[in-house]
Amino acid sequence: MGEKFTPSLHWSQLLWNSRGLVRNPIPYHHKWFETYGDTLRFRFINGTEVYLTRDPEFALHILKKNHKNYYKSDVTSENLGHYIGKGLLTLNGGEWKKDRRLLQPGFYKERIQKVFNEAIPKAVTSGLDDIPLGQQVDVKPYMNRLAFEVVTKALFDIEVAPERLEEIRHIIDAVQEHFVKEVREPQWNFWRYLIGQKRLALAQVSRMRAIMQELIQERQQSKLVHDDLLDLMLQSTYEDGSYMEADRVIDELIILIVAGHETTANALCYMFYELARNPNFMYAVRAELTEIGAASPYHQLGQMTYGKALVQETLRYYPPAWIIDRKALEADTVAGETLAPNSFVAISIYELHRNPTYWEQPERFDPERFLKPPPPVYIPFGAGPRMCIGNHFALFEMLEVLRQLAVNYQLKVPNKEPEQLGKITLQARTMLLELNKRNE
């Protein structure tokens, strides 16, 4: 083993800090990177070699250059897969490729364009309308509901009754909480098993699957052609002529809904926060919209250069998928270092996006930096073949929320900084803000 990445941490340091690491590992990672360099190496207690990186060369080697040698880690494909099922996010190899090929057309431009002119503006309007005005409210649950409705209506044309929606949201939250503890504090897993926490999480997952099954049945009974992702899953065939199995349809549905709304909702919360803190950002968006003039929403969104820069800066500064992981299948040489088979690699998108070697004043939130091409360390949606399937969808969704917010609302300067949580996604514990209608 070369000594480029000298062992930086001992597993006992992880154990010692485990409580803080469960709550939010981000400040620990930052401190370690500042102390030991852009790639850290250590061993888990079971002997697995671990790399944690914020080095773009290292990250892009794993995600793009030699991606064939790297699968989603067992933490994602098995532990997380145990809860959210086998789908695009958790599958590997040939199985992943088959599903990606089948689902990709659901995200083609023509299809997205249609929903961005009709279903999405409607869902965004009603999501924003739900937020109580003239008082401080935690906008997080509202953003969650809004993003959930956008995904279910736009991608699946599904009407979900409010109480079912609440139930699903509650389950996703509870299971995420449980999963994060399981991964970050494995020493307590046996205890959690004994006191029934694991059983409860699995029961919640079964309940969510049952709800999804009901939604699929309702759609199948309607006999209407929807020409959406669910039709694609139910009616398209793989290259060998076979159909997607019923269980897989539920898994993919859950994964697309979970991956497609939680991330966006958290980014929207932070976008609201920055807009509230800096009224000039909102003025710039409004000026841009006036210049663009009347057009269909999709056309307007396509021309929002400043708006897009603001969304991009939000995803740089607060990347919802803040860390991603892989495992090496075979030995490999990365940035002069030999990685053993089975090495676990964690790529901190959060730290890549704030690495001072590549970003000028990385701790400053500044949309204007995206008015020119960003450095190649900007990967809020990942990179390579496993890049987010919903990346354009998410960008346009955030732009549509920004468009409606700028036209119809104003935000009051917040009086509190939100507390950051680094769970599977990066999120604020609560996001207290006050909205008012414009000119009221």
Ligand code: HEM
């Ligand atoms: C701001 C919003 C979003 C962010 C920041 C985000 C980020 C990411 C990232 C970083 C990955 C790659 C994970 C890895 O390489 O391990 C990913 C994958 C994925 N995302 Fe997103 N995502 C967002 C929105 C969405 C939306 C709207 C959908 C669907 C409607 C979606 C569905 C997926 C799926 C299915 C995958 C797995 C893709 C594959 O491996 O083939 N995401 N996302």
